[in-house]
Amino acid sequence: MLRTNTCGELTRNDLGKEVTLCGWVQKSRDLGGTTFIDVRDRYGITQLVFNDETDAAVRNQARDLGREFVIKVSGKVIERSNKNPKIPTGEIEIAVTALEILNQSKVPPFLIEDETDGGEELRAKYRYLDLRRNPIRNNLVLRHKMAQEVRKYLDGLDFIEVETPVLIKSTPEGARDFVVPSRMNAGEFYALPQSPQTFKQLLMVSGFDRYFQIVKCFRDEDLRADRQPEFTQIDCEMSFITQEDILNVFEGMVRTLFKNVKGIDLVEVPRMTYADAMRLYGSDKPDTRFGMQFAELTDLVKGKNFPVFHQAELVVGINAKNCASYTRKQLDELTYFIKRPQIGATGLIYLRYNTDGTLKSSVDKFYNEEDLKQWATAFDAEPGDLMLLLAGKKDKVRKQLNELRLEMGSRLGLRDKNTFSPLWVLDFPLLEWDEETERYHAMHHPFTSPKPEDIALLETDPGEVRANAYDMVINGTEIGGGSIRIHDKNLQALMFKHLGFSQEEAQKQFGFLMDAFEFGAPPHGGIAFGFDRLCSIFAGLDSIRDVIAFPKNNSGRDVMIDSPSTIDEKQLNELKIKTTA
Template structure:
């Protein structure tokens, strides 16, 4: 080894020892007769001291060191006179006797500091430099520890880690696939897996009753803060179980992660029906760190000749506690917020419950004091509260009000990243109608089992059929989802038929799975957690890019290696692909 110890290991107990450290020059300070160098590796920082009285040549060499030079430094551990108790090595320094420059470095394009002057684009281009910074490196360490904790927990529960194929078959359901041309089979293509779904079900047929994999998945979809074209799942499946077994085992996993990684005793995770989540929060992934549940007002506000309410399918609002003093400017900001194109609201009605007890609304022309008292009663308001109301088509207005609720939660400081609230959302709809294709699609995937008591409604009311499906939500982010699977051919064929597959299409796409069901498939179910999302929540970050070593940008590009890129004509010819240019 070129080093005898690391830059974060030495303490006052090592006084008098001769050591060799290797690392990068963090900064240097030339004080004339003495030069101080901070040497850094991933374990920490240690101060080196060079004295002109001891060795002039060595001190001159130290003065020529630049930021990010890679060096080997040898010397004796001595006690620091000006201690820095903010770092573990702050009571000691190294009195230098030897210096070796292992590699010189250009001046980096941004400061390698906790608070850097590099913007996102620059840091992405030089990601290998960004990874030297403590906050980014700590995210990678957190990710590593979480992965190890996952493996320990699942191994103790008798799960077996099995690797599934990366080159698979493209399927028409779900997001768009990344496809890979096959040189040996011209005109045919592999797809990169959006998940190992069918393979883990086949493992259940194979008798591997408890499977998991921390696995890379791929989706060719539009990107945002919590999406990447390639991402990582904690993928799991179990046989001979019911929904309750899945919820108990994987709630245990999440609570174990919080305990081991964050030192937090997460309470028992409450459960909520999908229908209640949509009714009370307008979202299937509600942020339950704060209240502000929806209150429906149709019975209270209609019939007063106010067309906005009378013509609306749903009138619904929230009580923003303590916000009655909002100024006209603040109210205008909220109205502008819900009118943004991505939200699509048309207007906002409000009522103030003033500190003197009086009630004042933005539609006093239509509603007298007696009417407003009914509003106050419905929202259980107190002096100082502000009621915010929206009206429109049921599903749209709930989604719009959800965005307003989250905005108010942010403004009121109710969405603290150091507070964690988990929730199971259960019994999702099995199918959802797609206007563009004019047919039903599986809300989760086509292998999700319907509730047994709802199967008869597949022919009469398919949109009302509930799925044996469940999501785990933390702080308003879906971090995991799964379902009890269909495990017999007849029901799976029925499901494909209701999804618009002909018998021939179903056999071509998924015949291998339906054939397997005829050889004794056990009842089974599973779940997959978004590992990147989970890590970002634990790290208190808004974007999953910050917990991925080499992420893509919002255009799906790796600007560091300049990918995706064109390939040369010889490769195109081998793959039997004609140029698009």
């Protein structure tokens, strides 16, 4: 090795040692004829000192070093007069006897420090320099650790990691597939997998029993904030199990990650049905770091001449503890917030429970003190609380109130990034109605098993059928989801019928998997975790972008390498394709 030590490990214990370090010049300063240089590598920072006792030629070399020059220095570890208790090497410095410039550097376009002056676009273009900064590098180190821990945990439970193919087949409904023209089979295309779903089910048919894979998946869709065209899943499947087994195994995985990566002992993960999550939080991924559950007042508020409430399918609200003192302006902000087009509520009703015990609402002309007392009771409110109510169509108003609840949680500082509140959401609906095509679609995918006790409802009330499907949610973000699959071909045929597939269509789209199921498919089920998202939650980040070494921007572009790009005519000809753009 060119070095004897890294820049992060020398301490008092090494005093007097002759060492050689390599790294980048972080900063350099002259103080009364002495030059101090901080040299940085992946492991830390060490201070170098050049003073009267240093060879003159070496001192001159040192003075010419620029930021981000790559250097190799040899010298003796000595005690530092001006100690820095913030870093592990803060008690020592190196009295340099030899310095070699391994490479020069142009002045970087932004500061390579924890807090940088570089804008997002500039840092994206010079991603390789942004990756030098501690916060970004630490995210990738964290990601590495998490992947190692996942593999250790699953390997310990006899799971086998199997690589499934990346060049697969486009499906007729694969509207979001990336496709890959084949040169050897001109006119034909591979597709990149949106998930290895089919292959992991085939592996269960093959008897693999416990499969996992940390695997890249691809989706060519408009990139809403914080999606990437390529993303990574922890993809898992098990045979001869029940839903309970899957919940236990993967709750164990998440708990192990928290314990081994963050040193956090997670409580047992609570469970909630989809129906309850919608009723109590208006969301299938509630942020349970804070309470503020919904209270429904529909019956209570009817018949009092307030038409908005009287006609509403649902009147529902939240109790913001200790917010009775909210000003008119603050209430107006909240009203403005929920009336924004992306939320679309028509109005906000409030009820203050003043600290003096009086009640004051925005609908005082319709409701008397006694009515409002009943509301407060329904909200379990105490003096000092502020109740916020919305009314309207059930599904819509729940979604709106969910947004308001999250906003209030943020305003009240109840959404701390260092608090982790995981939750299993269970019993998702099997089907969801699609207004556009006017038919039911599988909410998860067409192989998801209905709950046995609900199968009869498929004929009479398909929207009410619950699935053996589950999501894991942390802090209001879905980090994983899966289901028990259908392994019985008669039930599968029934499902296809209700999804409006003809025998022929089903065969065309899912043919080889259906064929495989004829040869002894075991009962099986699985789950997939969004690994990027999981890492970002562990890193306390809002975006997945900084847990990805080389992410793409919102237009799906890698601005560092300038991709995608046009390709040669010759290449197009060989592939026998033409662009019509």
